[in-house]
Amino acid sequence: MAADFKLTFLGTGTSVGVPVIGCPCRVCHSEDPRDKRTRSSVHVRCGDISVLVDSGPDLRAQALREGLTKVDAVIYTHAHVDHVVGFDELRAFCWHRESPLPLHATPETMGVLKRMFGWAFSTENVFRGYIKPDPQLIDGPFSVGDLRITPLPVQHANADTVGFLFEPPEGPKVAYIPDVKHVPPATMNLLEGADILIIDALREQPHPTHLSTEEALAIITECGVPRAWLTHLSHENPHSELEAILPSGVLVAHDGLKIRA
Template sequence: MALDFSLTFLGTGTSVGVPVIGCDCNVCRSTDPKNKRTRSSVILQAGDQSILVDSGPDLREQALREDLRVVDAVLYTHAHMDHVVGFDELRAFCWARTEPLPLYATEECMSTLKTMFSWAFSPQNVFKGYIKPGERLIEGDFTIGALKVTPLPVEHASVKTIGFLFDYPGARRMAYLPDVKRIPEATLELIREVDVLILDALRPEVHPTHFSLGEALLTAEEVGARETWLTHLGHDNDHAALEKSLPKGVHVAWDGLRLPGIC
């Protein structure tokens, strides 16, 4: 079944994306396509299920680029703008559905979604063509088809934030932590020696709410993942230069990169 599982990076950028508006730095002016980073998000193919993680502001562009035509569920890490404001683009994935689109989020995140997009959750939302959200509160492990999803609580700014651990029969175990400043010990225990670790690494310098590159590398070493991919990258990071500087087993993700279930 591992051949039926994969994870694709729809976006690998920070909240403002790369290039940054009005910036003339070498990375923002780079012609290397791997330095073009839309807001962080991934799509998983698990058997016949297509599972989106976060609906950022670049969702339309990402879906067109990857020829993404079906989304069967959406998982949310937290309610910051760069992870939720592409919500209305989910309409396109509801047009062929007869049932509401399942949205998985913590109670805090779901509350924010219902405030920001109250029209979608309203009982009066009966018009054809609008997104029809199916509320699913994350209160522990859950399954979508054959995929087991374990929420991974982390510390990031002042909002409740989670990552996800994905277990699919016969496939590599993958942990996705795109926004994190500190990982509690209980979460570390869940991801020790995971096959694939995907980790926030905003910039070389220390940041108050995100891992710096140094913090990400220390965490990768502590976790002992067989393979680590860095994401949520700002314009302080040139793809080629950063890739050359990394230790064995750690790599820089890019928009469109697909990680197969087996390697």
């Protein structure tokens, strides 16, 4: 990998996190720190460029844990609550900026953000210390600094959803798809040549809007990527037991894990 690229898993859990409130199961009471999963998100650093993927409800705790103090852009996969509701925490990344913070999202997702957080996008938002968003609609590949980012359209429930393919100037192509039930052929073509795939694998049993472990492994095999990590994991996945049954080259992501150059 290139020496200036790092991807950090801020969170690897499903929409309710792990442990689940009130759940008596053994994973929710596990002493393995890898079984503690905040809502799914990643942070990508490429040289001096800092990119946040989604702003979930655990963003404050995740940023404090990882010492995250600077974000140059936020890119959104979709508008489900567990990926957007930490929006107000973005204030901390606007305080020291002279220019608005770029937010990249599909038109549908941007529309939801504007409805949910209308005050931030209002022309009356002139007070220093508030979020100052610079909305950027995703309609194809784009760049943040030298980092090229290609949207990966996928099917997930009824929400307009994309993953992302990150291509630094040197080093690996890294695909991140945290919420998906079906990967269309056009997106499978975009994954050709990817070095790393990070993909949704909710649980062993089938689910109507997320990939099961078996389904995720089938996509990994079809893509032919040499390395893959499973994410967006429910409390039905004991980390150590799941990783023990996975094929070579496939690992289980956990909060705080870093894929380094």
